[in-house]
Amino acid sequence: MKKGITIKQITQLDEVKQVQHIEQLVWQMNPIPFHQVYTAVNNGGILIGAYDGDEIIGFLYSFPGYKEGNVYLCSHMLGIHPDYRKNGLGTKMKKLQKDIALQMGYKLIVWTFDPLESANAFLNLHKLGGIGRIYIENHYGVMDDALNSDLPTDRFLVEWWIDSKHVADLRDKSKKTDFPTNVIEYTDKGFPIIADSFNPVTDATVPVPIQFQKMKKEDLQLAIDWRYKTRRWIQQLIADGYAAVDLTQYPEEKINLYRFERVSMLLL
Structure with a gap:
């Protein structure tokens, strides 16, 4: 029974240990060692917990990154108990992460997600204002967990420029991408x-199936076909100077559409 949801930053060792329970529940694999997470949150990392009363029901873990002279935040894991999904908890935790990161002096938060997991894409691009201009083939190699087995682990690298005009303004949510009725069966x-x-270049869009995990269980060859086709389409647009900036949902057609814009037009 829900007692009242609270979201807060986690810094204490006993709270860090609590996160392991929800992490194992969500991913069905061994959690990150608590001492590693505790070290990270005391050295520039951010750990956020969501609670129903005293029970932890979600978490968001990030640690510092460094490349080519730039420091940024790597958002590594966001997990929510199955009974509490689809109620905006992910968005709320990400926004708290953003506020804390800005206070700490970060300007950029990065993370990866599977381009075919369109629920994640809707959060990352549409709700938060992240962009995708880097596509990584088979990023984690072979993984045997339920979400990633049987397919190459391709990933979008999300760049969330948290102090940019692009994120502050987001985009006109009334803008809806036309559905490609002439190519869908x-x-x-x-x-x-x-x-x-x-042809993705025609409208700078890439379609993805809504029920990808269901497709993978019931028609693996079709899921594999989607992986390789979307890989090719997305890489083509990125090579032409585009970045993924939004996702439009078409539940009745069982398709979502990525929308791309030229990177040179984005106010990052």
């Missing part, structure tokens, strides 16, 4: 298929 099970004639 469906299998006997109702899964979408995109014709080989689809």
Whole structure:
């Protein structure tokens, strides 16, 4: 029974240990050693917990990163108990992460996500204002957990420029990308298929299936086909100077559409 949800930054060792329970529940694998997480949060990292009363129901873990003379925050894990999903907890934790990161002097937060997990894309791009202009093939290699097995672990690298005009203004949410009705078909099970004639450059869009995990369980070959087609389309747009900036949802058509804009036009 929900007693009242609270979200706060975690800094104490006993609270860090509590996170391991929800981490193991969400990913069904061994959690990060608590002493590593505790060290990170005391050296520039940020750990956020969501609670129902005294029970931890979600967490968001990030640690400092460094490349080419620039310091940024690596947002490594966001996990929410299955009974508390789809109620905005992820967005609330990310916004608290942003506020704390700005206070600490960070300007950029980065993380990765599977481009075919469009619920994550909707949060990362549409709600938060992140952008995707780096696509990494098979980033983690072979993984055997339930979410990643049987497919290359391709990832978008999200750049969240938390002090930018792009994030402050976000984008006009009334802008809706046209659905590509001329190239969509469906299998006997109702899964979408995109014709080989689809050209992402025409409208700077890339479609992805809504129920990708269900597709993977019931039609693995189709899921593999989606992986390689979307990889090719996204890499083509990135090579042409575009970045993914939004995701439009079409639940009735069982498709979501990434929208891309030229990086030179973004106010980062």
